[in-house]
Amino acid sequence: MLSNHLQNGMDTAKLMWSRLPKSEVEAEADGSTADEVGRYKKNDGIAVESLDYEVIENCAYRQEQAKRGKIYRAYTVLVKWILALLIGTGTALAAVFINISVENFAGWKYSLTFNIIQKSYFAGFLVYMLINLALVLSSAWIITQFAPAAAGSGIPEIKGYLNGIDTHGILLFRTLIGKIFGSIGSVGGGLALGKEGPLVHIGACIASLLGQGGSTKYHLRSRWLQIFTSERDRRDLVTCGCAAGVAAAFRAPVGGVLFALEEVTSWWRSQLMWRVFFTSAIVAVVVRSAMGWCKSGKCGHFGDGGFIIWDISGGQEDYSFQELLPMAVIGVIGGLLGALFNQLTYYIAYWRRNYLHKRGNRVKVVEVCIVSVITSVISFGLPLFKKCTPCPDTDANSGIECPRRPGMYGNYVNFYCGEKEYNDLATIFFNTQDDAIRNLFSAKTIHEFSAQSLLTFLVMFYSLAVVTFGTAVPAGQFVPGIMIGSTYGRLVGMFVVSFYQKLNIEEGTYALLGAASFLGGSMRMTVSLCVIMVEITNNLKLLPLIMLVLLISKAVGDAFNEGLYEEQARLRGIPLLESRPKYQMRNITAKEACGNQQVVYFPRVVKVMDVLSILKGNNHNGFPVIDHTRSGETLVIGLILRSHLLVLLQSKVDFQHSPLPFSSRDGPIPIRHNLTEFVKPVSSKGLSIHDIHLTPDDLEMYIDLAPFLNPSPYVVPEDMSLTKVYNLFRQLGLRHLLVVPHASRVVGMITRKDLLIEDNEDIAGVELQTTSV
Numbered sequence: 001m002l003s004n005h006l007q008n009g010m011d012t013a014k015l016m017w018s019r020l021p022k023s024e025v026e027a028e029a030d031g032s033t034a035d036e037v038g039r040y041k042k043n044d045g046i047a048v049e050s051l052d053y054e055v056i057e058n059c060a061y062r063q064e065q066a067k068r069g070k071i072y073r074a075y076t077v078l079v080k081w082i083l084a085l086l087i088g089t090g091t092a093l094a095a096v097f098i099n100i101s102v103e104n105f106a107g108w109k110y111s112l113t114f115n116i117i118q119k120s121y122f123a124g125f126l127v128y129m130l131i132n133l134a135l136v137l138s139s140a141w142i143i144t145q146f147a148p149a150a151a152g153s154g155i156p157e158i159k160g161y162l163n164g165i166d167t168h169g170i171l172l173f174r175t176l177i178g179k180i181f182g183s184i185g186s187v188g189g190g191l192a193l194g195k196e197g198p199l200v201h202i203g204a205c206i207a208s209l210l211g212q213g214g215s216t217k218y219h220l221r222s223r224w225l226q227i228f229t230s231e232r233d234r235r236d237l238v239t240c241g242c243a244a245g246v247a248a249a250f251r252a253p254v255g256g257v258l259f260a261l262e263e264v265t266s267w268w269r270s271q272l273m274w275r276v277f278f279t280s281a282i283v284a285v286v287v288r289s290a291m292g293w294c295k296s297g298k299c300g301h302f303g304d305g306g307f308i309i310w311d312i313s314g315g316q317e318d319y320s321f322q323e324l325l326p327m328a329v330i331g332v333i334g335g336l337l338g339a340l341f342n343q344l345t346y347y348i349a350y351w352r353r354n355y356l357h358k359r360g361n362r363v364k365v366v367e368v369c370i371v372s373v374i375t376s377v378i379s380f381g382l383p384l385f386k387k388c389t390p391c392p393d394t395d396a397n398s399g400i401e402c403p404r405r406p407g408m409y410g411n412y413v414n415f416y417c418g419e420k421e422y423n424d425l426a427t428i429f430f431n432t433q434d435d436a437i438r439n440l441f442s443a444k445t446i447h448e449f450s451a452q453s454l455l456t457f458l459v460m461f462y463s464l465a466v467v468t469f470g471t472a473v474p475a476g477q478f479v480p481g482i483m484i485g486s487t488y489g490r491l492v493g494m495f496v497v498s499f500y501q502k503l504n505i506e507e508g509t510y511a512l513l514g515a516a517s518f519l520g521g522s523m524r525m526t527v528s529l530c531v532i533m534v535e536i537t538n539n540l541k542l543l544p545l546i547m548l549v550l551l552i553s554k555a556v557g558d559a560f561n562e563g564l565y566e567e568q569a570r571l572r573g574i575p576l577l578e579s580r581p582k583y584q585m586r587n588i589t590a591k592e593a594c595g596n597q598q599v600v601y602f603p604r605v606v607k608v609m610d611v612l613s614i615l616k617g618n619n620h621n622g623f624p625v626i627d628h629t630r631s632g633e634t635l636v637i638g639l640i641l642r643s644h645l646l647v648l649l650q651s652k653v654d655f656q657h658s659p660l661p662f663s664s665r666d667g668p669i670p671i672r673h674n675l676t677e678f679v680k681p682v683s684s685k686g687l688s689i690h691d692i693h694l695t696p697d698d699l700e701m702y703i704d705l706a707p708f709l710n711p712s713p714y715v716v717p718e719d720m721s722l723t724k725v726y727n728l729f730r731q732l733g734l735r736h737l738l739v740v741p742h743a744s745r746v747v748g749m750i751t752r753k754d755l756l757i758e759d760n761e762d763i764a765g766v767e768l769q770t771t772s773v
């Protein structure tokens with residue numbers, strides 16, 4: 001029986017895991033079979049199962065290992081590095097392609113609109129709105145019709161993948177294509193979202209596809225790359241992909257490595273650090289080269305400023321003690337607004353998933369279109385109410401460009417103003433996000449924006465970002481976060497400038513701190529965000545200040561709720577295992593945690609008919625296999641996976657007429673399967689029980705499971721505390737853990753010294769200190 005502690009501590013977890021019954025009508029509607037209904041916890045179309053990161057040391061694996069010599073091992077290492085190179089190059093090229101496309105679409109859109117508004121504002125607005133609508137519609141169409149798993153940022157799902165949860169569809173080829181083209185539409189269409197989160201997902205998709213040698217469905221597979229038979233290797237590649245995504249999005253290679261380490265991975269090794277670092281470095285080189293190539297005007301509107309890097313060097317060099325207080329205030333505001341953002345987006349996303357989006361794809365598309373029209377109305381309409389501001393005196397070298405003629409856009413947006421004038425609200429609202437941020441971070445002019453404009457923008461953009469988050473388009477939260485944060489940061493900066501007139505204070509510095517504080521308050525990252533902010537602004541001097549605001553904003557945010565990605569993962573039913581167990585687990589034993597479970601197991605030699613009926617009768621993915629000794633004692637000889645049983649049932653080659661187990665006297669166990677046959681493509685549904693077609697004769701046959709089971713599953717004694725179990729499970733990345741009674745015998749004792757084996761040492765020669773009891 002579950003104890004009270006268990007009730008308190010485990011209820012939430014159990015609730016998350018409880019299978020949601022799905023009606024047959026619903027199943028029919030989305031085309032899923034009855035088996036899938038049971039197998040997957042369906043959550044708004046997303047299927048959730050765990051991944052097998054554990055190495056299954058079955059006979060096929062052992063035989064394959066025995067065949068592998070030094071050359072093969074060297075080849076594996078070489079392929080890993082080649083893949084890291086390809087992941088870096090692929091992600092960087094995808095990022096460049098998205099940036100070029102977005103900048104060009106936005107460039108055409110703004111130049112056309114500016115030309116038309118010289119004649120008619122209404123016609124100008126109509127064109128602006130329709131172009132936005134067309135782009136956003138294309139994105140929503142891709143997501144609803146082609147790649148549903150490409151909606152949102154994808155970071156919660158990738159985080160889940162690296163934590164051991166396979167969300168259906170997230171790493172497929174179609175998701176990759178949907179994410180790339182969907183991001184171009186949604187970002188080019190001017191919605192309040194960014195392309196940075198999607199780039200992390202894109203990097204992960206590229207990595208996963210390369211790891212499995214290409215796409216199975218589209219027959220784009222290379223035999224040479226198909227060497228990874230364990231999920232572990234793919235997990236490492238996906239980690240490289242995530243780092244590459246951030247490195248490409250922000251041109252921040254070190255930030256990418258740290259992002260992978262701090263935010264997305266659950267397991268990290270020093271060897272992996274090397275490869276992740278290498279991938280990020282490749283991204284930096286490829287992006288740099290592509291940028292250099294584009295500088296000569298070969299890429300249309302994508303030019304000097306068309307990639308995130310808001311170089312604010314030359315800004316405030318130093319800071320005084322008095323400034324620390326307003327900077328701390330920025331941290332607090334960031335924590336509060338970030339936590340509010342997480343909470344609001346959680347509620348709205350919850351409502352959407354449970355009510356709105358249940359009504360079908362048409363509703364999703366209409367919703368995105370409404371959001372797009374509202375965004376266009378606000379971004380075009382509000383600047384019309386703003387008075388024009390005279391251009392500041394700028395010297396030729398400052399890099400600040402004030403409109404020389406009406407209708408110009410870029411650094412300062414002219415909008416409807418006359419010559420040598422600009423519209424400050426249009427400069428941030430009616431502009432590409434990159435240019436808007438460059439202006440907000442600008443340290444070269446003071447009072448470029450009026451407080452009223454900044455406040456209007458803050459309220460409007462914050463609301464738009466909250467509403468846009470969770471719609472059926474690819475959407476990142478970094479850039480909207482930077483825009484929101486830099487707006488209130490600049491507002492605080494304006495106040496500080498007027499208060500401490502004698503100090504050399506620049507509003508741009510405060511804008512940067514504001515951006516860091518909002519991201520810290522919402523995403524709750526510290527080290528990686530800090531490095532990313534430094535890398536994108538090229539200003540190392542502000543590092544201590546960024547650290548300060550990040551720490552404050554994270555602490556304030558943590559007092560209210562979880563980080564954005566954790567909240568979203570919870571909402572999507574992704575059961576993340578955090579790094580620390582819950583306190584209550586100390587008082588619960590492994591046996592108590594299992595409750596009154598009736599373990600479903602297989603005997604070593606089992607009738608095909610029984611296998612089929614057991615697999616049909618439950619949804620478990622792992623089954624203990626038991627055998628009996630001559631004296632009649634029961635022995636657990638291993639654990640067999642559902643996916644492996646399905647492969648055996650489908651291939652039929654291992655069926656035997658005799659119910660007797662294979663004996664060593666019959667010679668070596670015949671292995672008729674290649675290890676790769678057991679590998680399921682990532683995030684695809686894999687084999688289902690409905691793919692199995694057996695004749696009545698087949699059903700009467702037997703299978704000996706011994707060669708296919710994992711003979712060494714992890715086991716824990718029944719009275720081990722759940723805290724220890726949790727740590728073991730989490731740190732080893734397990735999927736199944738057997739709970740056993742106290743062992744009756746000990747055959748050996750392993751200590752540190754037994755594990756210190758030299759590279760060339762013959763394992764058989766290592767003497768274990770065994771003590772039979």
Ligand code: ATP
Nearest residue numbers: 049050051597598599600601619620621622623624
């Ligand atoms: P995952 O869902 O993580 O991929 P799984 O599908 O094997 O793993 P579930 O069937 O989802 O596991 O587990 C649901 C519940 O059933 C858990 O409480 C688990 O302890 C229990 N369970 C899992 N396997 C068995 C089994 N072979 N016999 C009895 N109970 C099991």
Ligand code: MG
Nearest residue numbers: 039049619621
């Ligand atoms: Mg399951």
